[in-house]
Amino acid sequence: MLGATLGFTATSGQAATPCGSGSFDTWLAAFKSEAASKGISQQAINAGLIGITLDQSVLNRDQSQKVFGQSFEEFSGRMVPPRMLRGSNKLKQYGSLLSRIEQAYGVPGEVLVAIWGLETDFGVNNGKFQTLRSLATLAYDCRRADEFRGELMDALRIIDRGDLSPQDMRGAWAGELGQTQFMPSAWIKYAVDFDGNGRRDLLHNVPDVLASTANYLASYGWQRGKDYQPGAPNFAVLQQWNKSEVYARTIAYFATQLAHAP
Numbered sequence: 261m262l263g264a265t266l267g268f269t270a271t272s273g274q275a276a277t278p279c280g281s282g283s284f285d286t287w288l289a290a291f292k293s294e295a296a297s298k299g300i301s302q303q304a305i306n307a308g309l310i311g312i313t314l315d316q317s318v319l320n321r322d323q324s325q326k327v328f329g330q331s332f333e334e335f336s337g338r339m340v341p342p343r344m345l346r347g348s349n350k351l352k353q354y355g356s357l358l359s360r361i362e363q364a365y366g367v368p369g370e371v372l373v374a375i376w377g378l379e380t381d382f383g384v385n386n387g388k389f390q391t392l393r394s395l396a397t398l399a400y401d402c403r404r405a406d407e408f409r410g411e412l413m414d415a416l417r418i419i420d421r422g423d424l425s426p427q428d429m430r431g432a433w434a435g436e437l438g439q440t441q442f443m444p445s446a447w448i449k450y451a452v453d454f455d456g457n458g459r460r461d462l463l464h465n466v467p468d469v470l471a472s473t474a475n476y477l478a479s480y481g482w483q484r485g486k487d488y489q490p491g492a493p494n495f496a497v498l499q500q501w502n503k504s505e506v507y508a509r510t511i512a513y514f515a516t517q518l519a520h521a522p
Contacts, residue, residue, distance in 0.1 A: 279405030304420035365474035366484030374514035383439035391429035414444035438462030
């Protein structure tokens with residue numbers, strides 16, 4: 261859900277790998293050369309891209325996307341009640357961690373837990389698609405090629421700096437990764453190693469997941485101690501997470517329910 265809202269930026273030198281040119285294998289070979297020219301190691305390129313094939317199911321999903329059509333009442337009514345008990349338990353379980361994150365970034369724990377629950381059921385449903393295959397497929401296709409070429413480059417950078425192995429990189433069909441669904445470009449910009457183990461791991465490491473989500477919101481101007489309901493200063497930041505007003509309102513509603521839960 262985050263991926264559709266991040267405002268992708270095109271990378272330089274894109275003429276080297278025009279979308280849809282020749283076969284997928286021909287395009288991929290040109291992309292590998294481009295990645296090497298941008299300073300990505302041959303080891304990361306080989307590990308990430310050897311044997312990658314086009315995924316038609318990803319193209320089918322991309323071409324059949326529908327505009328978010330549910331009302332706030334429908335969406336929040338479907339998403340929040342089944343997650344309230346687990347969300348309340350997570351808020352308690354990670355209370356000390358969330359307090360430290362709020363001290364560092366100013367984002368209250370209930371907001372982070374609400375996002376975590378709405379995105380992946382608290383890390384239970386991160387997605388099963390091979391991230392590199394999905395991104396390569398979407399970069400080869402000519403609908404949003406520039407956006408996804410940049411994301412594929414950043415996915416290779418994630419491998420290159422040792423955050424994840426290619427085998428670990430599974431997520432949503434459009435390339436979102438981790439327990440709060442970061443696109444690779446957001447991972448590169450906002451992922452933090454909050455527990456100090458030397459890796460930024462948003463798939464398995466809860467401190468990194470929650471702190472990186474807080475860092476994302478803080479980077480978009482979250483105001484410490486201010487409200488996050490519609491019309492309040494921080495609601496606009498929630499809309500940077502997901503531009504759908506219904507989704508942002510549901511985060512705010514869920515967070516408020518969690519804050520007042522017994």
